[in-house]
Amino acid sequence: MENMRRRFVLNLIAYAALRDVPATQLCRLAGIDMAVLQRTEDYVVSHHQLNSLWREASALADDILFGLHFGESLQLSALGIVGEIIRTSETVGQAVEQAAALAHLLTDLLRVTVDRTPSHFIIRFLPLTERTDLFVFRQTLELFMVFVVHELDGLLLRKVKPVSVRLPYRVEQESEYTRVFRCEIEKSAEEYALVFDNHYWTEPLLSANYEIQRTLLQNVAANNSTAGDSFKEKIHQYLLTNAYLGIRSLSEIAANFNVSPRTLQRKLKEEGISYQDVADEVRKSLAIHYLEEGDYPVKTISYMLGYNELSAFTRAFKRWTGKTPVSYQKN
Template identity: 55%
Template sequence: MEDQRKRMALNLLAFAAQRDADVPQLCRLSGFPKGLPGKEPVTPRQLEQLWLNTGHMLNDPLVGLHLGESLQAAALGVVGEIVQSSATAGEALTLAASLAHLVTDLFTMEVVQHGKSFTVRYVPLKDQTSFVFRQLMDFFMVFTIHELDGLLLQKIKPKAVRFPYTMGEPAEYERVLRCKPGRRAGEFSIEFDGRYWDEPVITANYELQRMLLQKAHAIAPPAPEQSLHARIHHYLLTNAYLGIISLEDIAANFNTSARSLQRRLKDEGVKFQDVADDVRKTLALHYLSSGNYPLKEVSGMLGYNELSAFTRAFKRWTGNTPGHYQQN
């Protein structure tokens, strides 16, 4: 559990930095006087304090929900790598459930098929009332949905999401979980349409993700020098295996409103659409250069409903049509 606690701590600190938190101060408050966790193990107490202080510093009582929305399978280390090697979504979820104990000791996971649906249940092993437990449960539930997105390269909408208590901000839970949360005594669960069970897992997106992460880290200036639009570009690029997310989703992950985000970008002389288009261009060039994707598939992955719209955009970016670029 020590390595997983350290991995979670580093993910949480990176998320806090992305949202303009004072990371050195956060480390000191959470029991890391020397800064980021190093070779020494992270204790349960330190991780608990880190969750509490991150939520307080970001003024975000739903920090677990938003952290889960922002991470990829790499955040789970070896478990994520194993899940990515699965043949189908059902196999991936079953594997994830069997390996959950490597990631957390707060709950176990089980996957149950029934009729035309299947349900992922999270069975608590410890106290369900603490702030940290709720943040971790939120994190893993939304992470499950977003991981399915990445495995299948499509945006998955659950049939039902259930908690044993009433949510404090139901609208935000509905936005992130893409389903109005329901209440059922003693149950944390997500129900999915059965058609996803045998859907083949698409692994090429993870190869793309690794390339994008390397590219983004290579071009990103040091954190103190980063402008808002550079940080948004970095976020879109490193999460691009799920598609280009909306302005509203970006704003939520940066702990602000869509209007405030647009205003701050305007002060830097750029629009959100310009940043998103630049990321789409980077993705389009990579997809087409790889030769692994038909033009229509590339168009869909970049969020264009019509191939003609993608062709016009690509010609505006490069002066060539995507077909001509791919041929040459």
């Protein structure tokens, strides 16, 4: 059986590192032997260590919404065999039901149920214990709720918008929750839930995306060893690993790194580059990668890179390479 907690911890540490949190310091504060964790498949991470990891990561990143932002960056590939099972579903409904059934493999803090009405389907996140660390529970809960919303993007190759998000507590930084979830947050008396319009339920999943995403992530993993510590490189790496549904805006990236757009621009300017330059570098490398990897339609690649019109992608690609995407793919 795959060590799901170890996989989750490795992904949490990797995301924290993108946020300028020193991985060795984070592990030391959480009581985790990083070297052993990396090389030992059956390394056991205790509840106390995981709780400490959440708290220290949030503190070192200076981000009380660390779980919310981590959920934005997480992908099905990070869930190992659970992600593989979910991605073999044929429709959104099947994927949601698979995810609910497998939630116990990912966390012992909550279980997931799915209910349908004539107009909506509701994904509920039910606490399994009242004795857990409330801070850790909230971080974990928000991580999984955001992950569900944003991974549906990757399954359908477009942004999915819930009808509502229900939380039994009043949130701080409400505008950030609205940005991440793409809808208003309802103050609910008793439940943690995501509500979606029923029309999503029977939509087919676009399986071609998984092959693109898999090869992309393999390339990213191969490049991790040479990635530097500059802010530009961190942004580049983040955009690359989360680019299968377009390049995120300056304000979205700034929020994920818990800085203002102005601060992000200033940091990049100090390194002699703009955010638009970094985004274009990523688009160019992804476009070439997708065109060389297989017979993916140019229109699909254009959409995945965030271009609403094929003509705009064609102009940009010709500026980068001197060729159109179609002629480049043929050659």
